[in-house]
Amino acid sequence: MAPATVSNLSCGFDVIGLALCEPFDTVELELTLTGRVEIMAVSGCNTISRDPGKNVAGAVLKAIADAVGNNTGFRITIEKGIRPGSGIGSSGASAAAAAFAANQLLGGVFSMNETVRFAMEGERLASGAPHADNVTPALFGGITLVRSYEPLDIIPLNVPSELRCVVIHPETEIKTSVARGILDREIPLATAVRQWGNLAGLVAGLYREDYDLIGRSIVDFVAEPRRAGLIRGFTGLRSAALACGALGAGISGSGPSVFALCRGSETASAVLKGMSDAMQAEGIAFDAYLSPVSTAGARLI
Numbered sequence: 001m002a003p004a005t006v007s008n009l010s011c012g013f014d015v016i017g018l019a020l021c022e023p024f025d026t027v028e029l030e031l032t033l034t035g036r037v038e039i040m041a042v043s044g045c046n047t048i049s050r051d052p053g054k055n056v057a058g059a060v061l062k063a064i065a066d067a068v069g070n071n072t073g074f075r076i077t078i079e080k081g082i083r084p085g086s087g088i089g090s091s092g093a094s095a096a097a098a099a100f101a102a103n104q105l106l107g108g109v110f111s112m113n114e115t116v117r118f119a120m121e122g123e124r125l126a127s128g129a130p131h132a133d134n135v136t137p138a139l140f141g142g143i144t145l146v147r148s149y150e151p152l153d154i155i156p157l158n159v160p161s162e163l164r165c166v167v168i169h170p171e172t173e174i175k176t177s178v179a180r181g182i183l184d185r186e187i188p189l190a191t192a193v194r195q196w197g198n199l200a201g202l203v204a205g206l207y208r209e210d211y212d213l214i215g216r217s218i219v220d221f222v223a224e225p226r227r228a229g230l231i232r233g234f235t236g237l238r239s240a241a242l243a244c245g246a247l248g249a250g251i252s253g254s255g256p257s258v259f260a261l262c263r264g265s266e267t268a269s270a271v272l273k274g275m276s277d278a279m280q281a282e283g284i285a286f287d288a289y290l291s292p293v294s295t296a297g298a299r300l301i
């Protein structure tokens with residue numbers, strides 16, 4: 001299995017993400033000598049293709065089979081617990097679960113960075129952009145920073161013990177490719193200065209376990225101004241989170257899910273209720289999650 005993830009954390013577009021405890025995707029994988037990737041079944045979602053060329057887990061396994069050679073093939077069954085287009089790393093979880101399971105079957109031949117690279121092939125298929133901010137925490141758990149893509153440099157960050165994450169997932173779908181397509185290609189220097197100040201502040205806050213600093217830092221001047229309009233009720237959701245004591249709140253990944261970071265389970269429960277009430281007032285169906293950061297990531301079950 002591999003868990004859902006919250007990427008970007010507002011200030012770290014494409015470079016930072018955390019693993020949730022739930023929901024998660026599960027795969028069952030068999031190593032074959034057919035030289036082919038076969039998707040036997042996909043449950044939990046009827047819009048996902050069983051064609052390996054159009055399926056994120058299929059893309060990952062194809063890349064691994066090609067790298068290993070010798071007629072290596074895989075037979076996979078996928079159980080989706082995370083709805084596609086949710087903003088909580090649905091494609092990333094399937095990609096991570098497939099890469100992790102394949103590496104297990106192959107005796108752990110691939111390094112951490114190689115496993116991430118294979119999982120990124122799923123993201124390439126899903127969004128056109130092979131980003132690693134979802135697949136990395138989905139594989140390894142915790143909060144992870146992609147300091148560099150070329151070469152790949154993954155930094156696991158400190159997870160403050162009282163940190164809790166609330167996620168509201170409205171039952172609408174936003175395609176990551178669409179949410180990426182509306183972003184500015186260039187950022188004014190003054191905007192970049194504010195954004196990297198916040199990202200550095202978030203990392204410092206995580207290490208100092210300074211919850212107020214974490215809250216001040218999860219502000220997005222780059223993607224959120226463009227993407228907020230795609231999410232009905234976004235402003236109300238964030239206001240409700242802050243009014244109930246959240247440290248900060250923003251768009252999870254490319255949306256439509258909205259996340260809030262909180263200090264302690266009691267505050268997180270109040271934030272969950274406040275955000276749920278705001279969603280109900282909008283009349284939009286939604287799922288809600290309250291989770292500590294999962295330190296486990298992908299694993300055998």
Ligand code: HSE
Pocket residue numbers: 007008013014015087089131133134176179180223253254
């Ligand atoms: N960092 C990516 C984005 C996450 O914001 O487009 C999407 O899953």
